Amino acid sequence: WKMVEKQHALQSLAESEARYRRLAENAEDLIYRISFLPEQHFDYVSPSSTRITGFTPEDHYNDPMLGYKLVHPDDIPMLKTLVESGADPAQPVVLRWVRKDGKIIWTEQRNVPVFDADGNRIALEGIARDITSRKESEEILKESEARFRQVAENINEVFWLRESVSGEMLYISPKYEEVRGRTCQSLYDNPKSFIESIHPAHRAEVWEEQKRLSEEGIPFNM
Numbered sequence: 001w002k003m004v005e006k007q008h009a010l011q012s013l014a015e016s017e018a019r020y021r022r023l024a025e026n027a028e029d030l031i032y033r034i035s036f037l038p039e040q041h042f043d044y045v046s047p048s049s050t051r052i053t054g055f056t057p058e059d060h061y062n063d064p065m066l067g068y069k070l071v072h073p074d075d076i077p078m079l080k081t082l083v084e085s086g087a088d089p090a091q092p093v094v095l096r097w098v099r100k101d102g103k104i105i106w107t108e109q110r111n112v113p114v115f116d117a118d119g120n121r122i123a124l125e126g127i128a129r130d131i132t133s134r135k136e137s138e139e140i141l142k143e144s145e146a147r148f149r150q151v152a153e154n155i156n157e158v159f160w161l162r163e164s165v166s167g168e169m170l171y172i173s174p175k176y177e178e179v180r181g182r183t184c185q186s187l188y189d190n191p192k193s194f195i196e197s198i199h200p201a202h203r204a205e206v207w208e209e210q211k212r213l214s215e216e217g218i219p220f221n222m
Helices: 002-025 048-053 057-062 073-085 132-152 175-180 184-189 191-197 200-215
Strands: 030-035 041-045 093-098 104-115 121-130 160-162 169-172
Touching: 030 048, 041 057, 048 057, 073 093, 104 132, 169 184, 175 184
Parallel strands: none
Antiparallel strands: 030 041, 030 121, 093 104, 104 121, 160 169
């Protein structure tokens, strides 16, 4: 009976390992495990390594330091700091990698240290995601915002953006201070104060226009 129980337990364990291996080997992200004893080596590198880095899992198994060699030279100091201080597993680490073909990509990694019973770090398990497209989109957005700000800060008209629901001020052009005689900060602090700079004879008209635009879901900018 004990032998049957043992066989069932081993079979369940094998089935569980097979399920997790299928998940890892079909994951878009790069999954890996590095052991430090008796010397540093990769226990596992998922097949997605080839697509993301150009290096196969076998390349990693043959070169235990390949994970470090992938890091962009300019990001090496950051990597050393993280290794020495111990990265927080809850916080992703963003580093540039240099692919086998020389292309630079951005990766977001989460690493979890593995300790033995005595508290010694014996391994590192991690997941790395290629976020190059996201970083490129962020850079395009930054450039677009910079161009917008340059134009907005050099026009002669007063221009501002308000969040249509909350009324929060998102941007106020510097010309506001010259034309309205109030600081931009005063409008950030109290968005409703913009009405005070409008002639009393036109305030009702402005409020009606704001109400109409809000109902139509159109941001009210002035």
